[in-house]
Amino acid sequence: MTPGAHPRPAGLLARVFSTDHKVIGKQYLFTGIFFLFFAGLMALLIRWQLAYPFRSVPLVGGLLFGKGGIMGGEHYTMLFTMHGSLMVFFAVTPILIGAMGNFVVPLQIGARDMAYPRLNATSYWILFAGGLVMAASFFVPGGAASAGWTNYPPLSSDRGVTLGQGQTLWLLGIVLAGTSTLLGAINFVATILNLRAPGMTLRRLPLATWSYFFTSVLNVLWVPVVAAALILVLLDRVAGTSFFLAGANAPFEGGQPLLYQHLFWGFGHPEVYILILPVWGILSDLLSVFSRKPAFGYRVSVIAMAAIVAVSGIVWGHHMFTSGMSPLLGKAFVLLTLAVSVPTALLFLNWLGTLWKGSIRFEPPMVYALGIVFVFAVGGLTGVFNALQAFDIYIHDTYFVVAHFHYTLAASVFLGSFAAISYWFPKMFGRRMNARLSVVHFLLSFLLLNVVFLAMFRMGIAGMPRRVADPFVYEYLQPMRGWSVLAGWGTLGLGLVQLLFAWDFFRSLRAGPAAPANPWGAATLEWSVASPPPPHNFERTPRVAGGPHEYGRPGPGGRDWVPQDEEVSLT
Amino acid sequence: MNAATGTARLMRPAVVYGWLAVLTAFELAVVRVPLGRGATASLLVGSALAKAALVVLHFMHLRIEGRILRAIALLPLLLVVAFVVALIPDIGARR
Amino acid sequence: MTAEAVDLERPATGVASGKLGVWIFLASEVMFFGALVGSYLVLRMGSASWPLPAATLDTTLLGINTFVLITSSVTMVNAVRAAERGDLPAMRRSLLATILLGGTFLGLKAFDYAHLVGGGITIGSSLFGACYFTLTGFHGLHVLGGLVTLVSLLLFSRRPAFARRIAWIENAGLYWHFVDVVWIVLFAILVLL
Known part of the structure; x- marks a missing residue:
């Protein structure tokens, strides 16, 4: 071992504050799963309230909301705010980028670790601190943040008059999570650019690694913008400024609430691509592995992702069609948003091309992957509706929008996380999960998430507003009660099905059958080392000789693929 | 170097x-x-x-320096300029 | 040869990883200051009245401060060149000069703040005050961060391990110059305009 390489984890302290990307990846994974569970429980409470407004919450109501167990409007507001914030920043980002990215990227490019291992550990612990701040915000006077995950001023910057100190802690927690993401992203970009093994040219990068590169570029560029916006809100709350306050409540003239919306969505729209790009990249690779065919249109896929990255930064205004934004900007944003559907459709067609006439193996990761292809097709189409200004004005701030981003983003990311976990679980932990349970988990999850989100689309079309504790005070929504009850019970079912996955996951950690180095017959570099990989990943730096998707090519011993680090003989 | x-x-x-x-x-x-x-x-x-x-x-x-560092330096500059210009009709011209 | 040795000696882009990381970080800093400065510009354009900064601020003092920071960039260049020549004593002298100049900048900045607050201009008094204190405040924090880095490097340069970390001086220099560039922009469009 050279001096300056990782010291061998000696004590508990060295193990906890490890700089090994594989350990940090697992830390992110468990943190993310914890918050996924936590924020998922909030979703259950939200759906209960919407199904049976202001009826006593069974079992936990008394504990959470005091005598009678009835949730108040203020509790409801806190719940949907924290559900969204925790899911986006503390569950999805850590699982898909923090855990999977950290674990997979160095292995896939043939590196020993990330470019900056200590910075990597720092990123995780900053996220951890942010998580503590978010958790603490439930226990301060006035309760947790309740201005929505979008945190619009003037509501959010109102100086403690209507909202409690939880709002200030929320700002702090999100800025910490953002800092963690940003430092992680710098690490990913530098790692993917610089630490590729000899022969691992950009054209040989697996599409998953490409997607982590693009996602990280977006993070480096746009997280600082939202950080600036949130810091200005923080100053409005605590330092007496009024960047985003106007009118009688403002200490001085000239602040503009709308500026915040521009800054927030300037980040906020790239953020949806930040979350979903890794899913697309992983999906592209998985479809290739389990169709035993090269990924169709590899270069087009990379170019399409690059185009999405480029355009995603200039479409944010489609979140603001009803904000009183200048009409001049509105038209430009409609056109630009519609333009995003071109590269997205190319990616989608490439997935179909990969599947076409493939020898499809219905292993658990593939089953999840096929589910993503379906929800992304339906969800993506609803996005085209939202992009049209005239339609958006009708459905804005209704459940149609909530259903759209849950169906497209949440469902894709949710299934994507399971696809990634079930695909790399053997590599991460050296054991295998139960394939049959995973497939059952997928089928039930897929069915139930369609029940929940399609019911939400239906309520949205009827004009049900989001963020209202009891929408049924409006007479015209009475016919929607049945759908809301259906969505409520669907969510409960979806929650229960996740226990199946959790049980399988934690049981397999200890008792799953031992995994071979390459259980899927995959060509990328992470499968060329033992499961789990040795501390320094590769005994010798691999020499990469081929592309990431060399499937369906006869090899020695009846093998139908060529590993990336193997020279192809032409005989 | x-x-x-x-x-x-x-x-x-x-x-x-x-x-x-x-x-x-x-x-x-x-x-x-x-x-x-x-x-x-x-x-x-x-x-x-x-x-x-x-x-x-x-x-x-x-x-x-080579192309990579130049690109890293140039990209955010272009984005910032585009972003601020896009805000002018909405925020800058509002009085 | 171990894998790490390969990684460090042959970065795939030809740019050392440390330097690459600093540049990527600076790209994110451009976006951060870009958002702050951009917000200031559009808020100012949209605001009905704006005090003439030249009448409010001590432009002579801030002009002197600009010279101080520019000079510190030159001493930083000298430190990097000395480090590359392997002339550690000269490097330490230049680093010390940079640190003293950076400290002077912050001292004069504090004087400037006291002068403004004494005149009734605070972060909560007007949009001008809010923008001025927020933007220069974040710049000041970056100067402070740079000073902490430079002092640590100066102390670290006495240790034998420093010989393998000469590049850190160059990387710290990149950051220091960037902070100088931010001030150059702020001086023109916030202090003088």
């Missing part, structure tokens, strides 16, 4: 320093002469860009 071989293509630090000092003095002078808002603003922005370019190209060696 390419800095050692390429430094010949950089201005000497003393020369850069001289230009930075002259431009700063120029800026301080411009605001003391009544030229009108537009002219003053253009001169100040032009001078600031020149100074920033001097520091970035010669002190931060971007002049002799």
Whole structure:
């Protein structure tokens, strides 16, 4: 071992504050799963309230909301705010980028670790601190943040008059999570650019690694913008400024609430691509592995992702069609948003091309992957509706929008996380999960998430507003009660099905059958080392000789693929 | 390190320093002469860009760096300019 | 040869990882200051009245401060060149000069703040005050961060391990120059305009 390489984890302290990307990846994974569970429980409470407004919450109501167990409007507001914030920043980002990215990227490019291992550990612990701040915000006077995950001023910057100190802690927690993401992203970009093994040219990068590169570029560029916006809100709350306050409540003239919306969505729209790009990249690779065919249109896929990255930064205004934004900007944003559907459709067609006439193996990761292809097709189409200004004005701030981003983003990311976990679980932990349970988990999850989100689309079309504790005070929504009850019970079912996955996951950690180095017959570099990989990943730096998707090519011993680090003989 | 071989293509630090000092003095002078808002603003922005370019190209060696670092430096600048321009009709022109 | 040795000696882009990381970080800093400065610009354009900064601020003092920071960039260049020549004593002298100049900048900045607050201009008094204190405040924090880095490097340069970390001086220099560039922009469009 050279001096300056990782010291061998000696004590508990060295193990906890490890700089090994594989350990940090697992830390992110468990943190993310914890918050996924936590924020998922909030979703259950939200759906209960919407199904049976202001009826006593069974079992936990008394504990959470005091005598009678009835949730108040203020509790409801806190719940949907924290559900969204925790899911986006503390569950999805850590699982898909923090855990999977950290674990997979160095292995896939043939590196020993990330470019900056200590910075990597720092990123995780900053996220951890942010998580503590978010958790603490439930226990301060006035309760947790309740201005929505979008945190619009003037509501959010109102100086403690209507909202409690939880709002200030929320700002702090999100800025910490953002800092963690940003430092992680710098690490990913530098790692993917610089630490590729000899022969691992950009054209040989697996599409998953490409997607982590693009996602990280977006993070480096746009997280600082939202950080600036949130810091200005923080100053409005605590330092007496009024960047985003106007009118009688403002200490001085000239602040503009709308500026915040521009800054927030300037980040906020790239953020949806930040979350979903890794899913697309992983999906592209998985479809290739389990169709035993090269990924169709590899270069087009990379170019399409690059185009999405480029355009995603200039479409944010489609979140603001009803904000009183200048009409001049509105038209430009409609056109630009519609333009995003071109590269997205190319990616989608490439997935179909990969599947076409493939020898499809219905292993658990593939089953999840096929589910993503379906929800992304339906969800993506609803996005085209939202992009049209005239339609958006009708459905804005209704459940149609909530259903759209849950169906497209949440469902894709949710299934994507399971696809990634079930695909790399053997590599991460050296054991295998139960394939049959995973497939059952997928089928039930897929069915139930369609029940929940399609019911939400239906309520949205009827004009049900989001963020209202009891929408049924409006007479015209009475016919929607049945759908809301259906969505409520669907969510409960979806929650229960996740226990199946959790049980399988934690049981397999200890008792799953031992995994071979390459259980899927995959060509990328992470499968060329033992499961789990040795501390320094590769005994010798691999020499990469081929592309990431060399499937369906006869090899020695009846093998139908060529590993990336193997020279192809032409005989 | 390419800095050692390429430094010949950089201005000497003393020369850069001289230009930075002259431009700063120029800026301080411009605001003391009544030229009108537009002219003053253009001169100040032009001078600031020149100074920033001097520091970035010669002190931060971007002049002799490869394409990757140039791209990393240029991309956010373009985005920031585009972003601010997009905000002008909505925020800047609102009074 | 171990894998790490390969990684460090042959970065795939030809740019050392440390330097690459600093540049990526600076790209994110451009976006951060870009958002702050951009917000200031559009808020100012949209605001009905704006005090003439030249009448409010001590432009002479801030002009001197600009010279101080520019000079510190030159001493930083000298430190990097000395480090590359392997002339550690000269490097330490230049680093010390940079630190003293950076400290002077912050001292004069504090004087400037006291002068403003004494005149009734605070972060909560007007949009001008809010923008001025927020933007220069974040710049000041970056100067402070740079000073902490430079002092640590100066102390670290006495240790034998420093010999393998000469590049850190160059990387710290990149950051220091960037902070200088931010001030150059702020001086023109916030202090003088």
